[in-house]
């Protein structure tokens with residue numbers, strides 16, 4: 001596989017497997033002079049790490065990140081930043097059955113068909129453990145944004161779990177950090193606890209919808225046609241394990257609107273254009289408008305469940321499988337910090353591209 005890298009100027013390559021000695025990310029293209037240390041990255045990793053509450057996998061990993069290169073005396077040097085996270089809670093025996101059987105909903109069968117060899121322990125490279133490396137890289141992107149574009153803030157949260165959606169009228173930003181679901185609706189957090197408890201006891205799992213918003217992004221990031229900001233955001237979110245659909249702004253619902261309802265009207269304010277709404281999700285023609293950038297994605301239900309499922313072995317025999325081991329009843333919860341990290345990497349990448357080609361926006365209004 002040579003396709004382990006994303007980004008144009010801010011380039012992230014992740015490496016490693018779930019049950020290998022370590023995994024990590026190589027971050028190339030980070031500007032020099034960014035204040036960075038392992039503690040700053042650890043803050044973000046701690047939000048993703050497993051075993052934090054009863055709604056996420058009980059696998060216990062400290063996910064301690066080490067910076068091996070690219071930082072000197074607390075600042076990035078402009079050279080490649082090597083980030084490493086050691087795997088410390090590998091229980092390979094939990095996974096011995098999947099050496100022979102393909103778990104439905106997992107990448108076991110496709111990796112085997114394609115490569116004819118796979119590290120079956122915990123899913124190997126296809127395991128979402130890889131997302132720890134992205135969160136570390138996202139921490140680097142956030143540190144760079146804090147220096148270059150301090151007005152940018154990035155927040156992810158859950159808006160739906162199974163059939164249960166939040167009530168937009170109860171949306172409060174400061175609720176997001178106060179419950180195990182990263183949900184901005186306090187009532188929903190209570191309702192979801194009871195719902196997930198029942199689901200966990202029945203040995204089943206459920207999907208979710210996650211939204212991630214970047215506020216304070218200036219107008220002008222992104223490029224027409226092949227360098228669209230929305231293209232890169234969609235690819236970044238779709239690359240997260242278990243993501244099956246990505247929307248920007250109104251997304252699929254735009255198909256149900258009339259043109260008059262969907263067009264975000266523009267008026268002139270004291271400091272520039274003001275939009276009456278944000279159906280576009282902050283992007284027009286692939287270029288940011290200066291409004292909030294709103295991305296939403298659907299996460300499928302956790303495939304590893306205690307309910308027996310039919311499958312086949314490597315030898316082609318039909319059989320059943322129950323996936324024991326430690327799994328999240330809803331992987332959407334832990335996808336939230338991953339989504340924030342991907343947003344941070346893409347926004348920084350496009351900020352650097354914009355600075356490289358254009359610098360200050362050239363088109364004046366008013």
Ligand SMILES: Cc1cc2nc3c(=O)[nH]c(=O)nc-3n(C[C@H](O)[C@H](O)[C@H](O)COP(=O)(O)O)c2cc1C
Pocket residue numbers: 057105106107123126127128129131240241242243300302303304305326327328331334335338
């Ligand atoms: C943060 C995170 C944690 C995950 N944990 C699990 C898990 O515990 N059990 C599981 O079956 N799938 C889990 N997944 C999803 C699988 O990694 C994913 O469904 C599988 O690799 C197949 O890839 P695909 O769904 O993208 O096609 C997780 C996904 C994310 C984003």
